[in-house]
Amino acid sequence: MQRQNLPPCPHCGGVEVYRHGKSKQRRIRYKCGYCKKTFCNRTGTIRINSHISDKQWKDSIRLFSLRGGISGADLSDFLGLERKAGQRINRKLRRQMARLPEPKLNGIVETDETTMTHKWVWGAVSRGTGEVVLKKVHKRNEDTLLPLITRYTEKDTHVFSDEWMGYLNLWNHRFHMTVNHSKSFVSEFSNQIHTNRQEGVWGLIKPFAIHTYRGIPKKKLNEYLKEFMFRYNLKDYNHRVKALISYCSSNFHTDWY
Numbered sequence: 001m002q003r004q005n006l007p008p009c010p011h012c013g014g015v016e017v018y019r020h021g022k023s024k025q026r027r028i029r030y031k032c033g034y035c036k037k038t039f040c041n042r043t044g045t046i047r048i049n050s051h052i053s054d055k056q057w058k059d060s061i062r063l064f065s066l067r068g069g070i071s072g073a074d075l076s077d078f079l080g081l082e083r084k085a086g087q088r089i090n091r092k093l094r095r096q097m098a099r100l101p102e103p104k105l106n107g108i109v110e111t112d113e114t115t116m117t118h119k120w121v122w123g124a125v126s127r128g129t130g131e132v133v134l135k136k137v138h139k140r141n142e143d144t145l146l147p148l149i150t151r152y153t154e155k156d157t158h159v160f161s162d163e164w165m166g167y168l169n170l171w172n173h174r175f176h177m178t179v180n181h182s183k184s185f186v187s188e189f190s191n192q193i194h195t196n197r198q199e200g201v202w203g204l205i206k207p208f209a210i211h212t213y214r215g216i217p218k219k220k221l222n223e224y225l226k227e228f229m230f231r232y233n234l235k236d237y238n239h240r241v242k243a244l245i246s247y248c249s250s251n252f253h254t255d256w257y
């Protein structure tokens with residue numbers, strides 16, 4: 001056993017870590033001198049217990065990061081694996097979306113609600129940064145909407161919405177302007193007051209749910225909203241790939257991409 005300059009043990013954080021032969025899958029194995037547990041470079045990541053090679057994981061991450069996403073079935077076809085394997089990879093990657101930092105919107109923010117899979121979805125998008133927040137909500141009443149807006153926008157934000165009564169008391173918290181959607185989609189007072197950007201977000205996410213994923217399960221709606229936010233908020237493809245790689249790596253495998 002040879003002492004090396006290695007990162008701490010993923011089990012206990014101990015710093016006395018040694019090389020310890022190879023694992024069953026022929027991966028380099030390490031052993032912790034403190035807790036005596038062994039591990040490899042996949043321990044503590046979503047790639048543990050996966051028979052899929054590093055190359056296939058890299059390809060999956062690249063395809064998942066594409067602007068339009070990829071269905072599990074298409075991913076399986078691309079990798080030459082059975083159908084369920086692609087779905088499993090997609091699901092594992094989608095769960096990493098929970099680790100994304102939640103944006104705090106500022107400047108001019110448009111807000112609106114819609115229904116997806118028979119559930120209400122609230123959305124807000126910043127015209128400045130172009131970041132979006134999407135949340136599944138049970139009702140679209142004031143008690144639901146106001147806390148969401150105050151949580152996800154800065155104090156000096158200008159919020160534009162339609163005249164839905166859930167926003168009636170928003171002026172207490174934020175600078176608030178409305179557009180009467182029964183009359184026109186742009187306010188008669190200023191052509192800047194509209195929610196067309198948020199409408200555009202709905203126009204992107206709905207075909208994505210229907211065509212790429214051929215319908216999404218009701219219970220998984222929140223996960224899919226997060227996945228959409230990942231692609232919309234991280235504008236650059238390489239940025240998305242890099243983020244996913246870091247979520248899927250351990251300290252022992254930071255340079256696998």
Ligand SMILES: [Zn+2]
Pocket residue numbers: 009010011012013014032033034035036037
């Ligand atoms: Zn340990």
